[in-house]
Amino acid sequence: MTLLRYIPLLPLAACAINMFFGARLGKKSAGLLACAAVGASFAIALYVFMLLPATGLFRDTLYTWLESGAFRVNVSFQVDALTAVMLLVVTGIGFLIHIYSLGYMDHDEGMVRFFVYLNLFVFFMLLLVMGDSLLLLFVGWEGVGLCSYLLIGFWYQDHNNTIAGNKAFIVNRIGDFGFVLGILLLVTELGRQGFWTLDFAELQKHVNLLSPSTVTAITLLLFVGATGKSAQIPLFVWLPDAMAGPTPVSALIHAATMVTAGVYMTARLHFLFALAPVTLALIAAIGTATAFFAATIALTQTDIKRVLAYSTVSQLGYMFLAVGVGAFGAAIFHLFTHAFFKACLFLGSGSVIHAMGGEQDMRKMGGLKSHMPATYWTYVIATLAIAGAPLTAGFFSKDLILWQAYSSAHGSQGLWLIAWLTAGMTAFYMFRQLFMVFHGGSRADPHAQAHLHESPAVMTVPLMILAVGSIFSGWLGAPAYLWGSRWDHWLGPVFGGAHDAHHGAVQTEINLMLLTLVIVAAGIGLAYLKFGRPGAAVDQGAGTGGILYRISLNKYYVDEIYDWLLVRPFTAISDWLAWVFDLAVIDGIVNGVAGGARAMSSIWRALQTGNVQHYVMGFLAGTLALLAYYLGQP
């Protein structure tokens, strides 16, 4: 199906046009072109989605990319049910965020550059989800990392932004180190069995040739890559800093799409991960730990975007919990709903920051409700959704994960308990944010207050669409005791019914759901009491609260620990090698040999005329003498 190639190529073409001619086109045309390209991709994706049969697969092969010996990889795209979901998220939400950016970046002199990067990102993200081999996925994987780096450091004149960009790229590369080794191990081990391939369909056919320990090693290495890209323990540290980028970037790349690539990768290779129970157990443990740990940090943050960043880390943890218990469909479902409400929250925060003239500190906000009703109401809906209020999208997808964590063959009550506690914390910190930003009296300085305004329609309309999605996107995956899941029908064939989790009693499922509602309600109630009721005190951040509060506020000092444990020793060693070892030892020996030769021979010294011609003459004479000697021998 040759239509497929246009889905990624249109944004790439727009990127190229704006790169070379953007300055001549002007900000407005360049922005519109960028939006039109992604919009067209979305339209094609939608068309392909309609045509796609239940268990079918479309493929579009362009050419042989890389062939060496028996190893061969094509540039080839595929769309199955899983990719179709990702396509709609990337192009659909990507389109809305492009539109929003027209308004948000309107006053920025770098707007053309912004859209060049953004289109390039969409291209690489589409390559990632459409590539029909693991290597092509990896190309997209690295490419989105590049765009993330460029966009985090978009406002490059501030050192903090570019430091955050470097951190993101390098931490991701550390993860990719594992990813690359995983690919190499996979391809060489299968190669030993006679199959030099990274094509997903071929891999699925032949993975049973691999020994269990090999599969465990491969999946562990690939998961290292996922912890980088999807910000899981221990490589999550880059994502909160990545908020230095413009807010639409945070919404698109660092919430809705790129950071979910790790989840997509594991789901795409479900047939491999399913064979590695040890890896799955580790993924579940790391996912749950990350979800919990990030939520405890989010409780005390005062920067509006940082709260959302830690909440993203936490929600990604939920997705990996689902992956770890073998519920790939549930993971992708949460990825899907999360894309709506988290994009809505980020864009809403962007609208707030825009209105506040760049202020991101929630302690200086408050009372924005009346100034920006559209932003407020969409924010309320998205907050309810992420907290898991009944009948919102988050309610369905999070509950499914909790239920799978409890009932799946790989699940346990311990996993459920931690995920359940995390749900309560999520409700608390999100409503704390809602109250601090929109309710109570305004704490902004008079100058900022005078400029408060609702954002233009080009920004609020995308918010409204996303708010609608924050409710209804979840209805596709309702549990059996309500109206049943269309989601399972859709993705079931891809995952081969690997997750038959409904062996628990329906009554248990309902009871657990009610328990979750209780803790969510408790979280919301507590947030209201502390921050929402009239006359509540404002969270002042530093200097208040006990030791736990300070640990949370300082993010467990993870950055500082990494700095002392890794960065400083590495820098010290590097410094010593460069300025002591290389100069004094290695080059010292070289110069020493030269000096020694000079000192030892007085004849040599006599020949030291400093005249290069003399040296060359001597050299030639010696050569000829040697030649004559050898050739003269019988």
Add this chain to the structure above:
Amino acid sequence: MSLFALGELTLLLAIPVIGAVLLLFVPRRQTQALFSLALLASAVTFLWSLKVFNLFDGANGEMQLLELIPWMPAFGIEYLIGIDGISLFLVLLTTLLMPLAILASWSVKDRVKEYLIFMLLLETGMLGAFVALDLFLFYVFWEVMLVPMYFLIGVWGGARRVYAALKFVIYTMAGSLLMLVAIIYLATRYAQETQVLTFDLLRIYALQLPFEQQSWLFFAFALSFAIKVPLFPFHTWLPDAHVEAPTAGSVILAGVLLKLGTYGFLRFAIPLFPDAALAAAPLFVALAVVGIIYGAVVAMMQTDIKKLVAYSSVSHLGFVMLGLFALNVQGIQGAIYQMLNHGLSTGALFLLVGMIYDRRHSRLIADFGGLWKQVPLFSALLLAVTFSSIGLPGLNGFIGEFLILLGAFSVTPLWTAAAATGVVLGAIYMLWMIRRVIFGPLNQPENQKLTDLNGREILILAPILALIVLMGVYPQPFLDRMKPSVDLTLKKVFAAQAVAIHRPDNGADR
């Protein structure tokens, strides 16, 4: 046989020399004419190399366009040249980089005539070394190259140019002396066996030597090549030479000269002494991997951008060596590809550093910052080349690195895993440099007056950038033409081991 009944390759070697001779007749004051003539000569050489490329049969792994003229018949020394899928692209790289390097030499004001003559003679020397198939002829070209390079560094270089030039020449010569002894010994051994005195490489390939002799000869060749590469720990001449060399000198040095070392391994040391090469492979893999990591770690701390790029070359050529000594088709194809990549991306880096040096008269990272604001085009190109250098998929560097890692992983997974850390380290030192040079506030007054790249400079960089993208997106036309020759080389290595040894061949014959 074409013009003057000379072969295509001979003409390729002759055009730069003809250019150099013609330069002698141009008055030294007319620098414009001198530059134009040199540029013309190197451009014609490039066009002629495209004709060679066109004549080349990519499906044939044997030597092509062979030319044989007896030179010193008494000693069995011949003028024997030819080209195969291994040397083809290295020749093209040389002919491409030379006009660009000359075009980048506009800022040379002193003794322009001599400078350009040396550049053209250097080109012939390098091309000759790539196409020579007579061992003695190869040695002559190998040494001839040193002379113009010595003067380019020693006369047109920076403050410590004499020290750097002498170090470069003496270090390289010291290494190649043993090679000369080994070459002569090889020829005499061949004469003993067959009663034919010859330095013909293609015939000497057939010579089967006992393991001990192979080992001595292998190390004599290997030492000379290892210094040239440079393989850790023989690398310390390189940072000195690069820092002192003029821009074009650095471009040619990094872009082409270093490749002669790795090419030497692939053309001579490995196939001539296969048993010794196989036995020594673990040692060379280890040194290569140490070099990858060491070069990267040391590069990180450099304060001079040129020195940083020089140490990054140590790291990148470590990858090439790793691929070569994987001794399978992926590793060697990746290694050749990586030689081309390094020539392009490091060549471009030196060009860019030279362009900013011409304006700012500094190469210290600390003297820059925030350049994107002032010179966006320069900054964007520097960024693009950086990502080529650190192997971003979609650009050329990734193809080479991935094939090398793939080839090496099936032979020695643990060393390969160590080598793969180079991918992380590369990002660290390059992006740190980028951050300090083009990002941040533009607060140094000297930098606020910089002007962006001019038309000539864009013309220099455009073809390199186009190739960086093309070779990343569509590598197959390159790899296809290399493959038959690589297979043939591997066959030479493993023919000696006719007894089946369990060694992954990575499907080379499939």
